[in-house]
Amino acid sequence: MASGGSKAGSGRGRRVIIVLALLTAFGSVVAFVAPRLVPSARVAARAQEALAAATGAEVTVGSASLTLFGGPGLRLRETRLVAASGSTAMFAELELSLAVAPLLRRELVVDRVAAHGPSAQAMWRGLPVDLADFELETGRLRLRLPREGDTAAMVAPAAAEGPLSRLPAGLAASFSLKAARVAWSSFALETLTAEGNIEEGRISFENLDAGCGGGRLKASAVITPVAGATGALTGNLVLEAVDAAALLGAWAPAVASQMDVKLNGDADVGMPLGGDGGLDALTAAAHLTTGEGLLRAGPWLGDVGPYLGDRQDLVDIRIATSRLAVRLEDGRCLVDTLVITGPDTDWDLAGTLGLGGVHGSTAAMDIAVHIKLPPGFTPNLGSMSFFAEAMRDRERRINLDLRLTGPVDGPDVTLDLAAMSRRARR
Secondary structure (H helix, E strand, O other), X not given: OHHHHHXXXXXXXXXXXXXXXXXXXXHHHHHHHHHHHOOHHHHHHHHHHHHHHHHOOEEEEEEEEEEOXXXXXXXXXXXXXXXXXXXXXXXXXXXXXXXXXXXXXXXXXXXXXXXXXXXXEEEEOOEEEEEEEEEEEEEEEEEEOOOOOOHHHHOOOOOOOOOOOOXXXXXXXXXXXXXXXXXXXXXXXXXXXXXXXXXXXEEEEEEEEEEEOOEEXXXXXXXXXXXOOOOEEEEEEEEEEEEHHHHHOOOOHHHHOOEEOEEEEEEEEEEEOOOOOHHHHOEEEEEEEEOOEEEEOHHHHHHHHHHHOOOHHHHEEEEOXXXXXXXXXXXXXXXXXXXXXXXXOEEEEEEEEEOOOOOOOOXXXXXXXXXXXXXXXXXXXXHHHHHHHOOEOOOOOEEEEEEEEEEOOOOEEEEOHHHHHHHHHO
């Protein structure tokens, strides 16, 4: 009896193996033959229509083919999207694979979307954002399919055109992005990598890392929907030896052009993504430090030239170290603390700077300055020279207090006699 049972079990095992082999062979034949039963031109036309309906863009698809391995899917080549706003994207190849079982629950689950292309461009604040040589991949993209007539379920909550206005309600996905270069105005990121997710109408960016101004920029950010707007961005930046001019050139060119220094530190930032308010809408709080560098203060301190005699070089501030606590709000830079130590002079500044940015906002300043001059050096203050001598400290360095007011590229520089009198009394 045992021998008969063993033979029966062995027979069932062989039948299972034969069935699995037949199913595998059949699946292979279907996977190989089925995509060829549907003309690629028809697939490309249908994919083109679907992408146009989903994105609102003008879409052209070079070629398309169906795939079955790993789940039913689609492969598009030489795809181009052109939005009404002027944004464009070129995909050399775009692959999409679906999970079948969730469709029975009226849920669309895309196991994977992978795309790479030579270029993409979007418009932001009237200027193009250019991506070069990029790769985008999403995983487990989920979307609850509406029932017949339930079109509202497919509409995102944002009321204006923008990065969130085309997102279907209920969309969820994770994604990763790589790009050789991302550039907006004079601001550029190199070898960018980022991860993130989309959920409940929010786009979250995590672990963003990129080269910037010869250093590294790391960030996390969230784009959230805002009623009547295209969304709002909040995030945190970490700077590691980032060139100040490269970082600030697009935002505050009048300031950035005078800076030759590397920045380290972190900043919290926030801004709406719609409208044309320029820097008036940007908020930030930053704590930064620098190493050695140069601040070309000649355009700001031109009026002090007659007082410097044979030390005209002092208008360019050589920096050994510096630290900065600053806030940006209402189109102004509020300098809470700027302390600079150098081989020639030491500086302590506080006040406000108007940021002359990409939309031409007024660049003006009102800055209180305390400066320690080199040991033994006496500025040419005419009849006020005796007063300057009274401000010489134990290191034989004269302490001056100045006030800088007016345009950033040419402010008025005056002695702050009241501040100097208070310092003399102390």
